[in-house]
Amino acid sequence: MSLPVTGSTSPEAVAAHEGAHGDAHGEHAHPSYLTDGTTIKSWLLTVDHKRIGVMFLFFVLLFFLVGGIYALLVRIELLTPGPTIMDAMAYNRAFTLHGVVMVFLFMIPAIPAVFGNFMLPLMVGAKDVAFPRLNLLSLYIFLTGASLAIWGMLHGGADTGWTFYTPYSTQTTTTLAPILFGVFITGFSSIVTGLNFIVTVHTMRAPGITWFKLPLFVWAIYATSIIQVLATPVIGLLLLLVIGENVFNFGMFDPARGGDPVLFQHLFWFYSHPAVYIMVLPTFGVMSEIVSAFSRKNIFGYRAVAYSSIGIAFVGFFAWGHHMFVSGQSTFDGAIFSVLSMLVGVFTAIKVFNWVGTVYRGAVDFKTPFAYFCGFIYFTVFGGMTGIAVATMSLDVSWHDTYFVVAHFHFIMVGGTVMGFLAALHYWFPKMFGKTYHDGWGLVSAALIILGFNFTFIPQFLLGNSGMPRRYYEYPARFQALHVASTAGATVLALGLVIVAIYLIHSLVAGKRAAANPWNSKGYEWMTASPPPTHNFVGPQPVYPEEPHFYVDPKKAEAPDAV
Amino acid sequence: MQSSAPVVSVPEGTQAPKFAAHFATLDVQNHAARLGMWLFLSTEILLFAGLFVCYGFYRFNFPEAFAEGSRHLDLFLGTVNTIVLITSSFTAAMAVHYAKASKNKMVTLMIALTLLMALGFLVIKGFEYHHKFEQGTLPGKYYHFAGIQVPGITLYFTVYFLSTGLHAFHVIIGMGILAWVMSRSMKNHFNYANFTAVELGSMYWHLVDLVWIFLFPMLYLI
Numbered sequence A: 001m002s003l004p005v006t007g008s009t010s011p012e013a014v015a016a017h018e019g020a021h022g023d024a025h026g027e028h029a030h031p032s033y034l035t036d037g038t039t040i041k042s043w044l045l046t047v048d049h050k051r052i053g054v055m056f057l058f059f060v061l062l063f064f065l066v067g068g069i070y071a072l073l074v075r076i077e078l079l080t081p082g083p084t085i086m087d088a089m090a091y092n093r094a095f096t097l098h099g100v101v102m103v104f105l106f107m108i109p110a111i112p113a114v115f116g117n118f119m120l121p122l123m124v125g126a127k128d129v130a131f132p133r134l135n136l137l138s139l140y141i142f143l144t145g146a147s148l149a150i151w152g153m154l155h156g157g158a159d160t161g162w163t164f165y166t167p168y169s170t171q172t173t174t175t176l177a178p179i180l181f182g183v184f185i186t187g188f189s190s191i192v193t194g195l196n197f198i199v200t201v202h203t204m205r206a207p208g209i210t211w212f213k214l215p216l217f218v219w220a221i222y223a224t225s226i227i228q229v230l231a232t233p234v235i236g237l238l239l240l241l242v243i244g245e246n247v248f249n250f251g252m253f254d255p256a257r258g259g260d261p262v263l264f265q266h267l268f269w270f271y272s273h274p275a276v277y278i279m280v281l282p283t284f285g286v287m288s289e290i291v292s293a294f295s296r297k298n299i300f301g302y303r304a305v306a307y308s309s310i311g312i313a314f315v316g317f318f319a320w321g322h323h324m325f326v327s328g329q330s331t332f333d334g335a336i337f338s339v340l341s342m343l344v345g346v347f348t349a350i351k352v353f354n355w356v357g358t359v360y361r362g363a364v365d366f367k368t369p370f371a372y373f374c375g376f377i378y379f380t381v382f383g384g385m386t387g388i389a390v391a392t393m394s395l396d397v398s399w400h401d402t403y404f405v406v407a408h409f410h411f412i413m414v415g416g417t418v419m420g421f422l423a424a425l426h427y428w429f430p431k432m433f434g435k436t437y438h439d440g441w442g443l444v445s446a447a448l449i450i451l452g453f454n455f456t457f458i459p460q461f462l463l464g465n466s467g468m469p470r471r472y473y474e475y476p477a478r479f480q481a482l483h484v485a486s487t488a489g490a491t492v493l494a495l496g497l498v499i500v501a502i503y504l505i506h507s508l509v510a511g512k513r514a515a516a517n518p519w520n521s522k523g524y525e526w527m528t529a530s531p532p533p534t535h536n537f538v539g540p541q542p543v544y545p546e547e548p549h550f551y552v553d554p555k556k557a558e559a560p561d562a563v
Numbered sequence B: 001m002q003s004s005a006p007v008v009s010v011p012e013g014t015q016a017p018k019f020a021a022h023f024a025t026l027d028v029q030n031h032a033a034r035l036g037m038w039l040f041l042s043t044e045i046l047l048f049a050g051l052f053v054c055y056g057f058y059r060f061n062f063p064e065a066f067a068e069g070s071r072h073l074d075l076f077l078g079t080v081n082t083i084v085l086i087t088s089s090f091t092a093a094m095a096v097h098y099a100k101a102s103k104n105k106m107v108t109l110m111i112a113l114t115l116l117m118a119l120g121f122l123v124i125k126g127f128e129y130h131h132k133f134e135q136g137t138l139p140g141k142y143y144h145f146a147g148i149q150v151p152g153i154t155l156y157f158t159v160y161f162l163s164t165g166l167h168a169f170h171v172i173i174g175m176g177i178l179a180w181v182m183s184r185s186m187k188n189h190f191n192y193a194n195f196t197a198v199e200l201g202s203m204y205w206h207l208v209d210l211v212w213i214f215l216f217p218m219l220y221l222i
Ligand code: HEM
Pocket: A163, A276, A277, A279, A280, A322, A323, A324, A341, A342, A344, A345, A348, A383, A384, A385, A386, A387, A388, A389, A390, A391, A392, A396, A399, A400, A401, A405, A408, A409, A412, A413, A414, A416
């Protein structure tokens, strides 16, 4: 098959062409990336960014499952004020394992390594990422680090929480070193992925795709990659230092030797605050794609959305001190960090206004990805507002290290990433696997997930506000009702996720064949077959005459003269 | 845009650049390689930057200990090592120069000299370490030298061993990279159209040199 050499290569034309072919003689002369080699070896040694993305998807989902099971264990333990199903040490290990797995093995790689890998080259019209073999290597680095970390957690485990705060982490007798080293190794994977994306965007854009014709998902991944490349080495070094402390007693963060635990916190949050944007910026990108596709409108304020991603990446580096308002830093420092943190809110607000502006007077097509978009807007606004609240020094002094903070970062970070991940999965599922799923079940489970999420974390805001500290095994009986509510919410959330798993696996096996462009989307990734052929495009490269997200405004289309 | 490699005429016996199918042109491929290397070097610099922050922080907290500690290092050996590394950076740069001139023999020679100096650097560093092991000026709880007893002195030696150790580790990695480049120049691979590998290898070596240029005054001089 080859694309028409002249004339229209608009997505519709390509889709029609694909459809005709697909129906006419089933299997193509150009196999899709899924059928091009079916041995295990052809997968494990592939350098195809799409296969690597799919393998990342598999492992990221696996870790999501592991982290999720531990979340439920933690929630079950908190059902009663005293011991419920485990002892205090097991509880400490459970929330540490939950945190480490969710942050480092799920949320950080989730969208960039899966959908970034799969979609970014398609969206810039490239045949692959710039360094395909390095890309495969990043998968294996990730798996090595993850295995090491999980091995450590099963053989002894850690009780420090995912933040590894010193001086406790330098003294704990649990098996911390392999976990730290495992996380250190996964950091390399993150760096390599980011580096590959930056170089790809700079050097491999197809003719016609200028910077301001890049899809907004690409902008978001690009901004994320900058953070990955610049912030990750700092935490890498820090993890090595903590290993040195924990194993060799180097004394760098040990007050007894003149070391300073607060220095640890500075370095930790210098990475980890930008890292929260590694987790949400890709979601922002996903949502920009989805909101225009499902409102059938050109994105409102394309440049503002693109620049604000870079803006967030930039100011994200100067906000870390808001985690340390009560660490003894000066009030002046606290005030500076307070203001800088709120700047992030400004950039995020720009995006929110543009998304809402896009939906306004759009012809909304309320499909599953759009349901996640709605949940996402709500979590971002609510979580972002509580972000502004905790960034206010005077307020944070009382909320710090309470369930309020736990609820804040789950709302924005988990709410954001999970919404983005599920939205992306549902939006691109037909492209990736060439199958459709049942939209009704999609909407039902989205509703359950969003509802369950609220029931899990809103009680935690209330708990924190009335003084329940985070990471406590026991609590006064007056907090019990809210804890029970939170656990009930978590159960609903889990149920929703199980339904998603069931119908997606079912459609992988028995789903109907998807059209090349089932949403009639204008995104560049839809300009090729679903699932795409190995080298992304067959025949001459498509031409990219229009901006991405270029939908004809339905109102204007009806009455063209009124423009 | 298509996958067939372009025909580049290159001096006899040398190799036309290998050209991956997914790049538009050879220029683009070289550009990508260089950009990738720059990004990688920036991550390396940030890795060391974390240590520099620790250094600055503890120097500010314990000025006497850090002054005492740095006076205790062997300034002579440190200076020799600095000269050795700067010279090796020069020979690494010359290797790129000769690769562009298609003179593979000279490339091999220059890299061999670089490697020799790298080895010399490590040997001298080994002597310094050995001396400290004997004396007991070691990091953290291993410090048992009676000669200097100012608060914070163990931190100085923690920073010293961590930063010079991490740097030495980079020297070893750099030697591996250069050895690989040399194995190719010995097979006559490079010419004016195909020298990216030499260029990237020597860029990495310049980083190793650059980091030392920061470490030397920080640890030995001030
Ligand atoms: C809208 C702008 C935001 C502001 C102003 C903000 C502010 C804050 C502040 C001040 C804290 C510290 C609370 C404390 O420790 O007492 C905090 C905690 C946290 N925030 Fe945000 N945040 C914002 C957005 C986000 C986003 C987008 C994410 C993640 C995607 C996020 C993730 C976190 C996390 C993980 C913590 C937990 C810190 C801990 O472990 O104690 N925040 N945030």
